[in-house]
Amino acid sequence: MQRLRLTLAYTGKRFQGWQIQERVPGAGTGTNPRTVQGVVEEAFAKILGGPEFAPRVHGAGRTDSGVHAVGQVAHVDVPERARPMDWQLALNGVLPRDVSVVDVEVADSNFHARFDAQRKIYTYTLWHSRRFVLPHRRGFVWMVDSLDTDAMRKAASLFIGEHDFAAFTNAGTVTKTTVREVLAIEPVACAPAEHIPGAPQWPEEIWRFEAQGFLKQMVRNLMGCLVAVGRGKLGMTDVKCILNGKDRTQAPMTAPAQGLTLLKIFYPGD
Missing domain, CATH: 3.30.70.580 (Pseudouridine synthase I, catalytic domain, N-terminal subdomain)
Incomplete structure (x- = not known):
């Protein structure tokens, strides 16, 4: 074989x-x-x-x-x-x-797509308007109002490093541990055409989530929490309490699936 x-x-x-x-x-x-x-x-x-x-x-x-x-x-x-x-x-x-x-x-006969993976990057795309969305972006973004991105960025810093993310995984998920190490959560881009002179600027914002591994629906749950922060519904103290409380029922809603994309998986030698 x-x-x-x-x-x-x-x-x-x-x-x-x-x-x-x-x-x-x-x-x-x-x-x-x-x-x-x-x-x-x-x-x-x-x-x-x-x-x-x-x-x-x-x-x-x-x-x-x-x-x-x-x-x-x-x-x-x-x-x-x-x-x-x-x-x-x-x-x-x-x-x-x-x-x-x-x-x-x-690949080498011993290569395993799951067990050899060292870290993963997901992106989540927000569309900062409820008035319209471009047809080719429909189904790939979460339509939200304008958000306080600076507040979201500060809240995201609380998740960096090794933590127990029990509050951000599906209730009833069977796993050996809910501890994960998150390497980055940050907004990385707005409209793809932002560097083209004269091009229209669309209200699109992309967030990058990078970790050695993620729990089930962890990225979507984290994104839902950050959007709640951006809407002013949660503060830094609230986010800390949710993270430390390890109770999924106390965390905000899960972000819709359509905004999430698995971007890259890294292996030894990549």
Whole structure:
């Protein structure tokens, strides 16, 4: 077998997350929920000759329903008979339009997309207007009012470093520990055209979240908290109490999935 490292991009709107899900018995007729992992494995099946030949595709992270990615990483073992295959071209030829293979590399046989990951970067995009949103940005931003970005930046500093983020993960999530080390949370860009003279300035703001690893919905929960700060509903003392209290029920709402994108995953040697 030959191990491949795939870099994948997808829009999350029509997916029930990354991970394959079995249809719940007794839930009525219908197919299994549509997932990114399932669609990619179906593409391999088409290329290799049928479902019985489809390899398991292992992702670096289980993005939730509605979350996008431009840098999801996965590994997969393919048979030696397919070694000459141009996998990027072949996969993109059969994948649906909301998934693309950005890159394919031959990986070491011990490479593991999930366990070898050292840190991840997500971005969350805010649109500071409820009056309109550009059509091509609809479904990729959270429409909010104008916010106090300086207050949000100060509140974000409270999350930097190693903390117990129990208040910012889904209630009932099973994990060995809710302690994580956050490396950065900061606004990094506004409108993409901001440096083009004469270009219109759109009310878009992108926040970067970087950590060695994240809990389930942790980025969306942190973003929801920061937006509450930006709206003046929470102060620094409130945020400290929420973080130290480790109680999800005391934290603000979860930010919508459509504003979140998995941007980059780093591995040894990157």
